[in-house]
Amino acid sequence: MIEIINIFAGYQDQEVLKGISLKIIHNEMIGILGPNGSGKTTLIMALTGVVPIKSGQILLDGKPIRTYPTRQVAKRVACVPQKSEFSFDFSNLSIVLMGRYPYLDSWADYTRQDRELAEDAMRQTGIMKLAQKSVKQVSGGEAQLVTIARAIAQTTEILVLDEATSNLDAAKKIQVFDLLTKKNSEGATVICVLHDLNLAALYCRRLIFLKNGKVVIDGQTEDVFKDCILSEIYETDIRVSKHPVTGTPQAHFVPHCNAVGSGGGLRRTGFCKVDKCDG
Amino acid sequence: MENISGTGLEHNYQHEKRRFAASTIILMAAAVTSVILACSIGRIEIPFSVMLKSLASGFGLIHDETLDPIHRAIIFDIRLSRVCLSAMVGLALAVSGAAFQGILRNPLADPFTIGVSAGGAFGAALIIFLGLGSKTSLGLGIIPLAALVGALSALAAVITLARVDGILRRDTMVLAGIVVATFLGALVSLLKSLDEESVASIVFWVMGSFQGRGWSHAIFAFPYLILGFILVVTYSREIDLMSLGDFPARHLGVDTNRARAMVLIGASLLTAAAVSVSGVIGFVGLVAPHLVRMTIGPNHSRLFILSGLLGMIVMIWSDVAARIILPEGEELPVGVITALIGGPFFCVLLKGAKTGTGFD
Numbered sequence A: 001m002i003e004i005i006n007i008f009a010g011y012q013d014q015e016v017l018k019g020i021s022l023k024i025i026h027n028e029m030i031g032i033l034g035p036n037g038s039g040k041t042t043l044i045m046a047l048t049g050v051v052p053i054k055s056g057q058i059l060l061d062g063k064p065i066r067t068y069p070t071r072q073v074a075k076r077v078a079c080v081p082q083k084s085e086f087s088f089d090f091s092n093l094s095i096v097l098m099g100r101y102p103y104l105d106s107w108a109d110y111t112r113q114d115r116e117l118a119e120d121a122m123r124q125t126g127i128m129k130l131a132q133k134s135v136k137q138v139s140g141g142e143a144q145l146v147t148i149a150r151a152i153a154q155t156t157e158i159l160v161l162d163e164a165t166s167n168l169d170a171a172k173k174i175q176v177f178d179l180l181t182k183k184n185s186e187g188a189t190v191i192c193v194l195h196d197l198n199l200a201a202l203y204c205r206r207l208i209f210l211k212n213g214k215v216v217i218d219g220q221t222e223d224v225f226k227d228c229i230l231s232e233i234y235e236t237d238i239r240v241s242k243h244p245v246t247g248t249p250q251a252h253f254v255p256h257c258n259a260v261g262s263g264g265g266l267r268r269t270g271f272c273k274v275d276k277c278d279g
Numbered sequence B: 001m002e003n004i005s006g007t008g009l010e011h012n013y014q015h016e017k018r019r020f021a022a023s024t025i026i027l028m029a030a031a032v033t034s035v036i037l038a039c040s041i042g043r044i045e046i047p048f049s050v051m052l053k054s055l056a057s058g059f060g061l062i063h064d065e066t067l068d069p070i071h072r073a074i075i076f077d078i079r080l081s082r083v084c085l086s087a088m089v090g091l092a093l094a095v096s097g098a099a100f101q102g103i104l105r106n107p108l109a110d111p112f113t114i115g116v117s118a119g120g121a122f123g124a125a126l127i128i129f130l131g132l133g134s135k136t137s138l139g140l141g142i143i144p145l146a147a148l149v150g151a152l153s154a155l156a157a158v159i160t161l162a163r164v165d166g167i168l169r170r171d172t173m174v175l176a177g178i179v180v181a182t183f184l185g186a187l188v189s190l191l192k193s194l195d196e197e198s199v200a201s202i203v204f205w206v207m208g209s210f211q212g213r214g215w216s217h218a219i220f221a222f223p224y225l226i227l228g229f230i231l232v233v234t235y236s237r238e239i240d241l242m243s244l245g246d247f248p249a250r251h252l253g254v255d256t257n258r259a260r261a262m263v264l265i266g267a268s269l270l271t272a273a274a275v276s277v278s279g280v281i282g283f284v285g286l287v288a289p290h291l292v293r294m295t296i297g298p299n300h301s302r303l304f305i306l307s308g309l310l311g312m313i314v315m316i317w318s319d320v321a322a323r324i325i326l327p328e329g330e331e332l333p334v335g336v337i338t339a340l341i342g343g344p345f346f347c348v349l350l351k352g353a354k355t356g357t358g359f360d
Helices: A042-048 A068-077 A091-103 A113-126 A139-152 A170-185 A197-204 A227-234 B001-039 B046-056 B069-104 B115-130 B143-162 B171-193 B195-205 B213-233 B236-242 B247-253 B256-279 B284-296 B301-326 B334-352
Strands: A004-013 A014-024 A029-033 A053-060 A076-082 A158-162 A187-191 A206-211 A213-218 A238-242 A249-253
Touching: A004 A042, A014 A042, A014 A053, A014 A213, A014 B334, A029 A170, A029 A197, A042 A053, A042 A158, A042 A187, A053 B334, A068 A076, A068 A091, A076 A139, A076 B247, A091 A113, A091 A139, A091 B236, A113 A139, A113 A227, A113 B001, A139 A158, A139 A170, A158 A170, A170 A187, A170 A197, A197 A249, A206 A227, A213 A227, A227 A238, B001 B046, B001 B284, B001 B301, B046 B069, B069 B171, B069 B213, B069 B236, B069 B256, B069 B284, B069 B301, B115 B143, B115 B171, B115 B195, B115 B256, B143 B171, B143 B213, B143 B256, B171 B195, B195 B334, B213 B236, B213 B256, B213 B301, B236 B256, B236 B301, B247 B256, B284 B301, B284 B334, B301 B334
Parallel strands: A029 A187, A029 A206, A076 A158, A158 A187
Antiparallel strands: A004 A014, A004 A053, A206 A213, A238 A249
């Protein structure tokens, strides 16, 4: 369980998180959403213990996360960052194997079991055929899958993903989130930062919206995924309807202008604004 | 189907492991052969069999009354000590180059560009300039000690310059290194122009040389070399992980600040050990790691071992060339040889490599 109590965090003079409190219990599947610059990534970095907080507390199972040795955190929390750097020509398999580092004894090499877990993780993310290729020779989307496989190979109870599927095509996005759902049903807690509202609504049971470094709304997906709430947070016109198959709410953005009419020019459409949220 | 690909990976892993073992054995054999052959080359002709006997008796393996004590002294005390010292320096420079490149993720990082070599050269030049070169401590001149202090101070200066808000920035570090190296280089030139008499000995420090060095130098440098080598090899896996970036490495459980500090200290000790006994020798720290990385990949524990061995071999033969290349019995600074061979070779390496240097 992760408990975040009134944290402030940021870089140099700039405060990014301004008093965030959250409770994340075991086996949740949470989407963290919000406009650009709202503090999503900083929140993820703070709650995984890599960005120091200026005040407040982050507790992992009741103990401040900073009191855990780095390796102990890595055995419990895996993180897929927004962007990965690959400075050297490692094979994708070597990159995935790095997920086994927290379990290594000093001086020891990765064991056969580590290699099997890494292979298994690559199979689950569907990148087995890339195993021997250099990580610098694969596409951006494939590199994201490699990083996801690394997090899976880390075999942690908590999986944190920061826009981990942003470069993937629609089918791969679904494939990855199906995999995360499977991990969740097997007991993992999944926390993902997303820009894709509909993907979040499809897979996450709880959504947390950030704006300007604060939590604006936090609740069950069907309770918070509403026209007026989304429109206000993103300051643009958004309508919600039911997904034709699953029935989960899905968002539709309303353009301010629409290319309608024979002239081909842009013309203001007459869509009316959503009514103000009541309460 | 999946099982087949699985065993394919396992097979591949075993294959890579064997390849590394084979490369290590070949380079080790080449290094030992180089040491023996390099002992047989010199201005005074000594038959190969006498040379072998001298070596054996020097190590106390045989007692041969017929052996000329002068031959024995030339082989064991002069040539072998110098060859061993050059091997040590080659290893130190290659490994520290690989470590600097790995931890700073910069293909141009090496003892020279990071300013550590220049610090050592300045320390030595200052002592020569002050006329203290003949003073002794620990059984040899004070110069190696001054070079060691200079090298470590330069590193401290570079780290201080590169720290922004308490965070060491790796890109700033190379810039700071170049600034410090250039500044210290200018100071060395100043010392040279102020004192015409010491120009020659300062030049030999700036370009690197093993002339007149022997066992006492090797013994002086040995502890720093061993300590530095153990430090960087201990953290080789952490260097692998830190190539993903600082945050990802920490997410995987690496104590990045500690690892970076240890590797920088280790690599600087290696550099200081080398510079303190030989002066500034360029290009070995660049060429050897790049060549190995292109051949066996970026895995740092393997990289350190193989580039160390390669550095040994390159330095042994560079020093042989420095000893005998001029006809009149004059010696060249060995740094001239490594730069003359290393510069063009490095260009070919960069141009010819299909997979690049292993860096972005």
